[in-house]
Amino acid sequence: MKNYILDKLEEIRDEEIISFHVPGHKSGRIFETLGYKDKLEKIYKIDTTEIEGTDNLHNAKEVIKQSQERASKLFNSQKTIYLVNGSTCGIQAAIMSVCPPKSKIITNRDCHQSVINACILGDIAPSYIEAEICKNTNILNGVSVSKAKETIDSNLDAKAIILTYPTYYGMTYELQEIINYAHSKEMILIVDEAHGAHLELSDELPKSALALGADLVIQSTHKTLPAFTQSSMIHINSHRVDYNKLLSVLRMIESSSPSYLLLSSLELAMDIYEKHGERLMTELLNRIEILKNKFEEDENVLILNEMDKTKIFISFKDYGITGYELDEILRGKYNIQVELSNFYGVLLICTIGNNDGDFISLETALQDILLNCNTEKILESIDYPTNIPIKVFDPRDAFYKDKKKIKIENSIGKICGEYIIPYPPGISLISPGEIITQEIIAYIQDGVKNGMIVSGLEDSNLEFINIIEK
Ligand SMILES: Cc1ncc(COP(=O)(O)O)c(C=O)c1O
The missing domain is CATH 3.90.105.10 (Molybdopterin biosynthesis moea protein, domain 2)
Known part of the structure; x- marks a missing residue:
């Protein structure tokens, strides 16, 4: 009998794909490089449940509590809770714990699906801040401060605001100004920082929402730090939030058997963050800068990483290659997997798990592709629709x-x-x-x-x- 999932994963594992996608541990390589291999050797032996000594995520009093306190210190929050159902469950719990049924929440139109799903679960009405798009790259810009303030002014009865920061593509904006404005109107500010758990590792990166004073911040540790997929954290950062209510909602929507493998991986990610994070981030940012410099002279190549510098958008559109094609060529011909592609380019998620070899392979592949480029083709796609459709039903x-x-x-x-x-x-x-x-x-x-x-x-x-x- 065939083991469908397992066989496929083993096949992919053996291809040793060069990873510019999540999870942040890059096929586990960072654990091997930094000497954590022994801890993971027979990981199935520590897959357990709530027994004497293992504590309980939903009522943490012992080791899980201590570990969460360590995370809270490291990320500078008032309290931190581990999540095993991804940021998805953190976002839903955050929203439902601060917005009662029939209340209103403000969010950026390009919010993650979990925000709207929370509105379905909690019977909450969303009011949207219009999105803006960069026509040259088809990338959604971050939230405009003036549009956010306008939306707040016309929805003063909203209980809370939830904003995506940074965006999937690494765009950031003047979040602090929006936080201050929201607080002046007595609104709670939640930040979906699914793509920003690494931000405090370097002064060259934008400040984390925690440092900027958001009330609740949810991070997918698995995306940009070396934790296993689904391992995330929610940070509570103010007196405006009812901690016990948040715990109650998490008990409703998260598994009653939280995986100890995921919890352990959060601790591993934290250990790496604390002991090696800043050094590895400095090395990563240097590698990215070197890559960008190599293509600086070619005005038909666009390599963007302006805000969160670890997210690189590469566009060969002026050479007539769509992002979808570039994605396929990189994987098919060069064994390089990007995070995603749009019509105009590809997005690479670089983390402290990437090494020199990855960037050398990437540079070689890009140079090689450029040798066969056709500059004749002009690429144009229809603009992303940013107008907010009329709402008939919540x-x-x-x-x-x-x-x-x-x-x-x-x-x-x-x-x-x-x-x-x-x-x-x-x-x-x-x-x-x-x-x-x-x-x-x-x-x-x-x-x-x-x-x-x-x-x-x-x-x-x-x-x-x-x-x-x-
Ligand atoms: C902006 C944003 N928020 C939240 C999530 C959900 O995160 P998770 O996969 O940890 O549930 C994602 C997932 O890709 C995301 O892109």
Whole structure:
């Protein structure tokens, strides 16, 4: 009998792919390099449950409590709680612990799906801050301070704000100004820092939301630090948050059998962060700078890493190569896996787990691809739709309404019954309960033609869509 998942993973493991994607430990190599191999040798032997001596994540009093206190000191929070269901469960618990049913929350339109799902679970109404996009790269910019303030001013009854910082692409913005403004209006500020657990490792990186005074900060330790997938943390950073309420919601939505392998991996990541993090980050930032310098003279190559410098966006669009193509060439021909691609380029997530060899391989591959470039082709895609569709139903009401399947070309002006989530970046263009627009349908149809993947829709061929009839 075939072991489908295991066999595939072993096959991929043996390919020794060069990783510019998550998780941050880069196929476990960092554990081997730094001498943690013995701790992980027979890891199945420490897979346990709540027995004498192992404490309980949902009521931590012993070793888990001590470990969380260590994390809290390291990340400068008032309290830290480990999460084993990713930042997804941290975001949902944060929102539901501060926003009662029928209340309102403000968020950036390009928020992660977990924010809208929390609104469905908790019967909360989201109000959105419009997103802005860079037309040259198709990358969503961070939140505009003036737009955030405008949205706050027109939603003064909102209980809280949740913002993505940094974005998937490493964009940051004047978060502190928004935090201060939100606090002046008595709102709690939650930060989805899923992509920013590493920020305090260098002064060359933007400040973490914790240092800027956010009330609750959720980090995917597994994405940018060396923890196992799903291992995350939520940091409580102010008296405005009810810690016990947060714990109660976590008990509702997180596994009642939290994995000790994931908990141990959080501790390993912390140990590495504390003992080696700053040195490794300095080395990483140097490597990235060297790579950028190598391509500086070629004005047709775009290598962007302006804000969070560990996220590199590489575009060969002026050489006629789409991001989807570049992604495929890097993996197919050079064994290099990027995090994601859009029409114009690829995104690389670099962490303290990457070494010199990775960057040498990357540089060699990019130089080689450039040798075969065709500058004739001009690439243009339809702009990302940033207009916020009209809302007819809040997410929870829409979720429970009956749905009807119709042809997608007949859906414009109708109420959407499902999500439309182009990947990348995995952010919902439209949510259930909102009016479908011409620009949204045109964008996904054009995107799919060019290689974009769209999820959320029941019909993955994009022929039909579920709508809600009034
Ligand atoms: C911006 C953002 N927030 C939250 C999450 C969820 O994080 P996790 O995978 O740790 O559940 C993701 C996942 O990719 C994300 O991109």
